Amino acid sequence: MPAVAPESKTGYILDKLQSLSGVVPIGAYLVDHLWSNSYALVSIEKYNQVSGELQTVPWRIGVEAAVLWIPLLFHSLYGMYIWSRGKSNALSHPWMSNWMYVLQRWTGLLAFVFIGWHLYTERFGGHGVTRYAGVAQDMANPWYVIAYLLGVTACSFHLGNGLWNFACKWGIAITPKAQHAAAWLGAVVGVGCTLAGVAVVLGFHYAWFPLGGYVQ
Amino acid sequence: MADKTFIVRIKRQQRPDESVRWEEYELRYRPHMNVIICLRDIAEKPFTQSGVESTPVSYDANCLEEVCGACAMLINGTARQACTALVDDLEKPIRLEPLTKFPLVRDLVVDRSKMFEDLKRTHCWIPIDGTYDIGEGPRMAPSVQEKGYPLSRCITCGNCLEVCPKVNQRDPFVGAAIVSQVRLFNMHPTGAMHSAERLDALMLPGGIADCDNAQNCVKACPKGIPLTESLAAVNGQVLVHAVKSWLRGE
Numbered sequence: 001m002p003a004v005a006p007e008s009k010t011g012y013i014l015d016k017l018q019s020l021s022g023v024v025p026i027g028a029y030l031v032d033h034l035w036s037n038s039y040a041l042v043s044i045e046k047y048n049q050v051s052g053e054l055q056t057v058p059w060r061i062g063v064e065a066a067v068l069w070i071p072l073l074f075h076s077l078y079g080m081y082i083w084s085r086g087k088s089n090a091l092s093h094p095w096m097s098n099w100m101y102v103l104q105r106w107t108g109l110l111a112f113v114f115i116g117w118h119l120y121t122e123r124f125g126g127h128g129v130t131r132y133a134g135v136a137q138d139m140a141n142p143w144y145v146i147a148y149l150l151g152v153t154a155c156s157f158h159l160g161n162g163l164w165n166f167a168c169k170w171g172i173a174i175t176p177k178a179q180h181a182a183a184w185l186g187a188v189v190g191v192g193c194t195l196a197g198v199a200v201v202l203g204f205h206y207a208w209f210p211l212g213g214y215v216q
Numbered sequence: 217m218a219d220k221t222f223i224v225r226i227k228r229q230q231r232p233d234e235s236v237r238w239e240e241y242e243l244r245y246r247p248h249m250n251v252i253i254c255l256r257d258i259a260e261k262p263f264t265q266s267g268v269e270s271t272p273v274s275y276d277a278n279c280l281e282e283v284c285g286a287c288a289m290l291i292n293g294t295a296r297q298a299c300t301a302l303v304d305d306l307e308k309p310i311r312l313e314p315l316t317k318f319p320l321v322r323d324l325v326v327d328r329s330k331m332f333e334d335l336k337r338t339h340c341w342i343p344i345d346g347t348y349d350i351g352e353g354p355r356m357a358p359s360v361q362e363k364g365y366p367l368s369r370c371i372t373c374g375n376c377l378e379v380c381p382k383v384n385q386r387d388p389f390v391g392a393a394i395v396s397q398v399r400l401f402n403m404h405p406t407g408a409m410h411s412a413e414r415l416d417a418l419m420l421p422g423g424i425a426d427c428d429n430a431q432n433c434v435k436a437c438p439k440g441i442p443l444t445e446s447l448a449a450v451n452g453q454v455l456v457h458a459v460k461s462w463l464r465g466e
Contacts, residue, residue, distance in 0.1 A: 007420060012458070015425035086428060087384040092293055093432050101381060101430035165429045171452020174445055 018078045021071045023166050027159045029068060031189075034196045041203045041211040044132045051130050060128070076112040083108075104161050107154040114151030132204075139204035152197030160190020220245040223265065223309035224254050226273055232320045240265040240309070251291060251298035251312065252277050255324075274323040282438055285373030288315055289324050295378040295436050315378045328374050334390040335372075338417040340397040342407040353406035360403055367400040367446065369439040376433035376443055388422030392433035395424055396446035402453065415450075415457040424454050 036054060040047045057063055083105045090098045121138065122130060138144050167173035167182035202208060224241045242265045243257050252275075259272035277287040280299045287298040290313040292306060303310065318326035335341075344350070356364075370393055377383040377391035398414045401407035418424040424447070433443040460466040 009419045009458075011421050012419040012423060012425045012454075016455070082428065085384075085387040085426070086381045087386070088381050089379065089432075093379050093436075095432060095435055097429070097431035098381070101428060168429050168444070168448045169425075169427065169451055171448050171450075171455055174448040174452065176442065176445060179444065179448065 014078060015082070018075055018082065019166055019169055021075045022079075022159070022162045025067045025071050026075055027162065030155055030159055030193065034193055034200065037200045038196055038211070040132065040135070040200055041209060043209055043212045046212075047132045051132075055128055055130065072115065076108070079108055080112075100161055100164075104158060104165070107158040107161075110150065110154035111158050114147065114154060117147070118151065136204050136207065139201065145201060145205050148201045149198060152201065153194050156190050156193035156197060159193060160186040160188075162186070163189055222303065224258070225309050225311045226258075226323070227311075227313040228273065228323050229314075229320060230322060239270055245303070247304070249303040251289075251301040251303070251306075251310070252280060252287060254303065254310070255298070255312075274321070274325045276325050283371055285371030288328075288373040288375055288378070289313065290315060290378075295375040297373060297375075297438050300438065315374060317378050317380075317383050318374060326374075328372070331372050331374055331377070331391070331393065334394045334422075335397060338390065338394055338398050339410055339413045340394065340401055342401060342404055343410070344406070356405055364400055364403050366439075366441055367396050367403075370396060370400075370441055371439060373438065375436040375438060379432040379436040381430050381432070382426050382428055387426055389426035390418075390422050392427070392437075392443040392447060395427070395450050396441055396443050399446045399450050399453075402450075411453070412457060412461075415454045418450065418454050419458060424451055427451070 036050050037047075039050045086101075086105075088102045088105070090102045122135070126134060139148070164179070164183045164186035167185075168179055173179045173182040199210070203210070221242050222245055224243055226239050226241070227236060228239055229236050241254075241258050241263075243254055246253075255273055255275050255277075262270045262272050264270055275287065275289070275298070277299060278284040279286070282297050282300045285297070288295060289298055290311075291298065291301045292311050293313075295315060298312075312324060314320055314324045315326050315328075318328050318330060321327050344353075372393060374391075374393070376393050380389070380391055382389045383391050395418065398418060402411040402414060427447050429444075429447075431444050433447075434441075437443055
């Protein structure tokens, strides 16, 4: 006989919110964040203009808390709870999707640590004011570059693979064919985000402006 | 000429609270042997390779043609049915262990009643009797029959639960087999009348949200049931049901 479980649907709702919050707002924000930071590959002026605008949105603390901090904390902490309920077995059953299950968890943890440090150094440390020169100064440090490359890759993988999970877990992609397509969509998003992130990091490190060709 | 032999290593345990011991048996090879034959050979002459007298190995088996699900065990680490595991195809020595996700009874016998309790919990049957004759049910379209047939081949062996990272002592997850049965019974025109009960049950702890999409189940299924398709389909059904009943009371 299974243990008598409490007859509550709260767990179902929390699981669904955990899954949803990874796509919206967190996943959407990651894409937007990489987009706005890609202005660093255009020019210093453009980057400072775009980041200046983002740093002067009205109700800033409230918006950041509602769109970023609360969803991030919930997604991460509840995600770790979900992780703790599973028992990885990829070594005895080394199928690719099983390795993805394991990687999804470890990249999530890596992303959580990275984002925490990133927020501490770039958001709270600088009191919410970021200029190109400041970031470039941080990025001169090779340890920063390594941490960012790891962090950006982990976040991108977690989003790409998470999109595939989302498509399956919300009953969007049902047939094996549709799930295969969803996996490819996730792969494209994951690789695209990784490439953009790596380019931005290297752009800051080398003062590299590959997209600045058409600046007047 | 001496007979060709091979070794079978078996993980044995008299009782769940007793310590594990591994025994090795040297068996005479005959063509087309399966693992059940190996266990019968041991029962005939329960002497280990080193000549020590032991006891026949306890195991579950019934149909011997992969339709009852009883003889599921770990064979060389893979969850599968002993009756269709042919000695010719297996790496030697052959390693036999009980499934790990169910309470152990003895040797290779485990108690799989969790699955049967979960089938009851999720209302996986179709009521055809009332206190009076409730008549014939609606006709089923051939296209739906064709979709349902592969799902009806489930033998409740538990292999999909064995390989699932989310089925373990910490989590009451019902597992892919049960979710797939919910899909089958919801597909049936008479069964669909009780779909809300099944979907409600899958929203409770151990329900469908516990699936984390490792997709091992579908690879371990001996009957080739599209379990990941069932999980995604029922995920969608539960979600629509949850939203409809919450917003519109349907």
